[in-house]
Amino acid sequence: MFFDIGPLELVAIVVLAVLIFGPDKLPKVIQDVMGVIRKIREFSDSAKEDIRSELGPDFKDFEFEDLKPKNFVRKHVLEKDEYGLKELAEIRNGFDLKQEMAEVTDAVHSRESAPATGSSNGSGLSLSKESPAASGRPDLVKKPAATEPDERPPFDADAT
Incomplete structure (x- = not known):
């Protein structure tokens, strides 16, 4: 009401x-x-x-509602559009974050189920499950082997 x-x-x-x-x-x-x-x-x-x-x-058509920041921006910036903000809004509205995240998730899940062979995009990234030694990169996904309870983990002087 x-x-x-x-x-x-x-x-x-x-x-x-x-x-x-x-x-x-x-x-x-x-x-x-x-x-x-x-x-x-x-x-x-x-x-x-x-x-x-x-x-x-000069202020004969002045409205007090224009003092609200939202109305001020709408009237003075978006109506004139000197800076191309409407095109920016169209770009923002055209970008669907949920769809992009779904595509990334599908790509990650497809990597696990069907490994790709080689790097086709030339960026050096590969979705294949080839051994890290063959690619010359360390395996960051693989967990290190568990140590025995009495055995101390290896000490790396450069890391500390």
Whole structure:
């Protein structure tokens, strides 16, 4: 409805108003509240007109809603589009992260189920399960062999 007040909440407010003010005083209270709201609106409208007149003729079409950052950017940046931001938004909307992640996941799972042979893209990356010694690279996926409980792990002076 208005101010995020639902119908049940509105009924509860009306019942409370009837209980607090009574049915005979309630119309007078409603008139007083409406009068206060009218006075506040008149005051804010006159303040807006005073500000517009003080700013001068350059700001005759000035709207106070434009002071909100979201509206300011929409009006001054996106409508003029001097920087090509609409094309950037189209590119961003054309990029589907979920689809890209699904393709990467499929590529990883297909590597495990059907190994590729060799590097076809020339980047040096290979999805094959050839031995690390044959490719000249260390095997980072393979876990090292477990050591016996009494045996100490090998010490590498360069690593410490």
